[in-house]
Amino acid sequence: MKQKYKEYVTPRGLKVKVLESEEIGKEEWDRGEEVGFTIDDLRKLVKYARMKGWI
Amino acid sequence: MAASLSVAFNRKFSSLDVQDIFGFDYVDGPVFTANTSETLLASITIPAGMLTERLSIIVHGVLKYTTWNSYACNCRGELKIYVNGTEVKSRIIGMSQYTCGNALTGYVGRTIFYSTTDLDFTSDITVEVKGLILNGVNQGYGIGFDSIIIGGK
Numbered sequence: 458m459k460q461k462y463k464e465y466v467t468p469r470g471l472k473v474k475v476l477e478s479e480e481i482g483k484e485e486w487d488r489g490e491e492v493g494f495t496i497d498d499l500r501k502l503v504k505y506a507r508m509k510g511w512i
Numbered sequence: 513m514a515a516s517l518s519v520a521f522n523r524k525f526s527s528l529d530v531q532d533i534f535g536f537d538y539v540d541g542p543v544f545t546a547n548t549s550e551t552l553l554a555s556i557t558i559p560a561g562m563l564t565e566r567l568s569i570i571v572h573g574v575l576k577y578t579t580w581n582s583y584a585c586n587c588r589g590e591l592k593i594y595v596n597g598t599e600v601k602s603r604i605i606g607m608s609q610y611t612c613g614n615a616l617t618g619y620v621g622r623t624i625f626y627s628t629t630d631l632d633f634t635s636d637i638t639v640e641v642k643g644l645i646l647n648g649v650n651q652g653y654g655i656g657f658d659s660i661i662i663g664g665k
Contacts, residue, residue: 460551467537471662472557475521476543494572494621494658496525496533502570502623503534503661511568511627512663 521554521660536661544576544656550592550644556662558637563664568627569593569639570661575605575620576654587648589655593626594640601626604646605655621658 465473506512521541530538545551558567573591588606592599603624631637639662643655 462552465539467539469537470559470562471537472555472559473539474552474555475539475541476545476551476553494574494619496529499525499572499659500533502572502659506568506570506625506661506663509627510665511566511570511625512661 521658525659542574542656542658544574544654545643546645546648546654547643548645550642553591553641553643553656554660555641556639556660558639558662560635560637561633563633563637565633566627566629566664567595567631567633567637567639568661568663569595569601569625570659570663571624571641571657572659573603573605573622573624573643573655573657575607576656577607577618577620577648587653588646589648589653590644590646591624591655591657592642593624594638594642595626595628595631596638597640600628 461477462474463477465475467473503512521539521543527538530536543553545553571591571593575587575589577587586606588604590602590604592602594600601624603622605620605622607618607620641657641660643657645653645655
C-alpha cells in the first residue's frame with residue numbers, strides 16, 4: 458500500500474515528514490482516553506534528558 | 513550550551529503546552545502503522561551546522577491494542593531508529609498478558625534513547641523512525657509513537 462506523508466518545516470528549520478495514511482488511535486487520543494502518557498511524563502522525560510546533557 | 517531542536521508529535525498535548533513548557537517545535541500526531549512490513553513513520557532532517565558535537569534522539573513509542581479474545585495477548589510491534597540511513601537502535605514493544613480481556617483497548621508505552629557524537633555535523637543529518645507489527649491478530653492494533661525529541665549540542 459502506498460503511504461501518504463505530511464511535510465513540514467518547523468520554526469527552527471527542521472524538515473519533518475510524517476505518515477498520515479493511518480489514523481489508528483487518533484479518536485481515543487482526541488478524547489483523552491486510554492492514554493497513559495501525560496504532559497507530566499513528558500516533563501520528566503525532558504528533565505532526565507537535560508540532566509544527562511542529551512538535549 | 514545545549515541547542516533546543518526538539519520536536520514533539522502529540523495530539524494530547526497542545527502546541528502551546530509543548531512550545532511554552534518545553535520550548536519545542538510541535539508537529540501534530542500521534543503516528544501509528546498497522547503494517548507488518550517496516551514502514552516509515554517519520555523523517556526529520558537537521559540542517560548542516562545546527563548541531564556541532566552531539567545528536568540525541570528520544571522516542572516515546574506506543575503499541576496500541578484492541579483485544580477481542582485471549583489471542584490478542586501476544587500483540588507485539590517493533591520501532592527502529594535510523595540515522596543517515598543506518599539503523600542505530602530498535603525496541604520491541606509488546607502488550608502484557610495481564611491486559612487480556614474482551615474488547616479492551618489500550619496502549620503500552622516505551623521510551624527509546626539514542627545519543628551519539630560520531631557523526632559528520634557539517635552535513636545534513638536525517639533521523640528516521642520506522643515501525644512494524646510483529647504479531648497481532650485483531651483489528652485496532654498499531655505501532656507508533658506519540659513524541660519524538662531531537663536534541664543535541
